Amino acid sequence: MTDMTLTPAIVLAATPATPEVNFDFAAHRLVLKGEAYPENAAAFFRPLLQAVEEWLNDKPAGSTPVQLHVALSYFNSSSTKLLFEFFESLNGFARQGKACELYWYYDPEDDISEEFGQEVSQDFPSLSVFLKAELNAC
Amino acid sequence: MKQHMKMSDLQVKEAVLLPLITLQRQSAVELFYTGYFSQQHIVTMGDVVRAWLDKNESSLALRRRLFSVFIEMGQNIVRYSCDERYLGTGKEELRFGSLCFHTAPGNYYLETANLVGHEESSLLQNNLDVLRTMSQAEIKQAWKQGLRSEAPATSKGANIGLLTMARETSEPLEYRIHPLAASSLSAFHLKATFAHD
Numbered sequence: 001m002t003d004m005t006l007t008p009a010i011v012l013a014a015t016p017a018t019p020e021v022n023f024d025f026a027a028h029r030l031v032l033k034g035e036a037y038p039e040n041a042a043a044f045f046r047p048l049l050q051a052v053e054e055w056l057n058d059k060p061a062g063s064t065p066v067q068l069h070v071a072l073s074y075f076n077s078s079s080t081k082l083l084f085e086f087f088e089s090l091n092g093f094a095r096q097g098k099a100c101e102l103y104w105y106y107d108p109e110d111d112i113s114e115e116f117g118q119e120v121s122q123d124f125p126s127l128s129v130f131l132k133a134e135l136n137a138c
Numbered sequence: 139m140k141q142h143m144k145m146s147d148l149q150v151k152e153a154v155l156l157p158l159i160t161l162q163r164q165s166a167v168e169l170f171y172t173g174y175f176s177q178q179h180i181v182t183m184g185d186v187v188r189a190w191l192d193k194n195e196s197s198l199a200l201r202r203r204l205f206s207v208f209i210e211m212g213q214n215i216v217r218y219s220c221d222e223r224y225l226g227t228g229k230e231e232l233r234f235g236s237l238c239f240h241t242a243p244g245n246y247y248l249e250t251a252n253l254v255g256h257e258e259s260s261l262l263q264n265n266l267d268v269l270r271t272m273s274q275a276e277i278k279q280a281w282k283q284g285l286r287s288e289a290p291a292t293s294k295g296a297n298i299g300l301l302t303m304a305r306e307t308s309e310p311l312e313y314r315i316h317p318l319a320a321s322s323l324s325a326f327h328l329k330a331t332f333a334h335d
Contacts, residue, residue, distance in 0.1 A: 016181045037209050039177035039216060039230070074202060076209050077302040084285050109198035112206075112306075119282060 007055045010048065018044055019072060025055050030068045033138055041078035049086050056090075061097035065128075066090070071105035071138035072113070080116065091124035101128040108133040151221060151253060154318060155236050158251040158327035165240045165247070172236040174225060180212035187239055195246075200334060203306035204246055207330045210299045211250045212237060219252035221323060246332040251325060259315050259324040265300050266328075270310040277304045308333040 007025040014020035019034035030052065038044045056066070068090065075083065090100040104120065106113035114133070121129035132138070161167065168190050169183060187208050191201040215235035225232040235252030254262065269277065284298035304311055309331040316325045 016185075017177065037213070039180075039213065074205060074209075076206070076213065077299045078213075080302075081285060081298065107198060110202055111199055112202065119285075 007051075010051060021048065023048070023052065028064045028066050030066065031071075031138065032069070033071045035074045036072050036079035036083075037074065037076035038079070041076070041082045045079070045082035045086065049082075049089060052086075053089060053093075056093045056098055056100075059098055063098070065099035065101050066093075067101045067103060069103040069105070069138050071135055073107065073110075073135060075113075084120070087120050087124055087127060091127040094124075094126035094128075099128070100126075101130065103130045103132055103138070105132045105135050105138045107135045110135075151223075151318070151323075154316065154325045155251040155253070158314065158316075158325060159236060159238045159249045161238075161240055162242055165242045167238065167240045169239040170237075173234065174223075174232040175212060175215045175219070175235050175237075176230045176232045177213075177216060178230065180209065180216065183212065183237070184208060190239075195334060197334070200332065204248065204332055207248050207303050207306050207332075208237075208239065210303050211248060211328065211330070214299060215250060215252050218254060218258055220255045220258060221253045244333060246334055248330045248332075249328065251327045253318070253323045254315075254326045256322045256324070259317075259326060262300075262313070262326060263315055266311060266313045269300060269304045272304070274305070277301060281305055303330060307331055 009025060010021055010023040012018070012021040014034040017035060017037045017039075019032045019036050022029075022031040022033075024030070036044075059066075070083070087102060090102065094100040102120065104113075104117035106117060108114075114131070117129065117131045120127075121131065155172065159170075169186055171179070171183060184205065188201070188205060191204060195201050195204075215237070216231055216233055219233035219235045221234060223234040233252070235250060238247075238249045240247050240249075272280065281298055281301040284301050300311070307330045312329040312331075314325075314327040316327075318324060
């Protein structure tokens, strides 16, 4: 019943400790860009995850792949956990035939971000992960 | 006689924190704050730490590690520091503690001191004792496992905060716990060392 193209976009400006959010559901393009170290990472990320999950639940399998672009120059430990949860959820949808792609951007000197991207790529085989060693390419 | 004047409970609590942070003679203090911590303080002090590092440290990897430990330490104070000086404004939480960023030839240091409850102090002691015996490879492995496990109900953040700090430092994390007389609280001191060129 729900027309997924009608799901309104989520657009949030960056703050010092939270990234810019641009979830353009109609374009199947979700972007997180900036820094992530909110005091309460769950309070910031959970509503975003829920919105994406609700949208994906209604999305027919085999349609246009969803692209999630993540370019974070720094993310704290609790944000790391929430990001991991987010990717795990996308991996689940991908397994059901709803293709999901993660574009993980990192500074080539930032080994921690690079390793996290590799970790995600190994852990979630249904999710197509593209590692991009250029933070500003997003 | 002045020295016989009894210190108030709060004075005792304050007096116990500051001597925990030990500055060597050749240390230069870049940032030292004692008082209430909120997320806003952390963001602002983080800008100072970053500005200092941008000017003085050329390795992005090391700048990121130090900033990362600074954020984890500051947020641990906001989340877990424990005494009646807690202030909740409804919008944010403020908890009392002390944080110092200082440098010496060859090393950067981040240290914090704050009060913790009995349960928290034994948890910290157990976790830190185990961490101190682990190699970097083991710490990475445990960090990866921590990523996958559910956060315990008592944790407001991730339970991988300490693992993250241990992963970022070049020396094992150092800590001290001093129980306060006539109180269930302990003073907790944490020190992270980063070797630099």
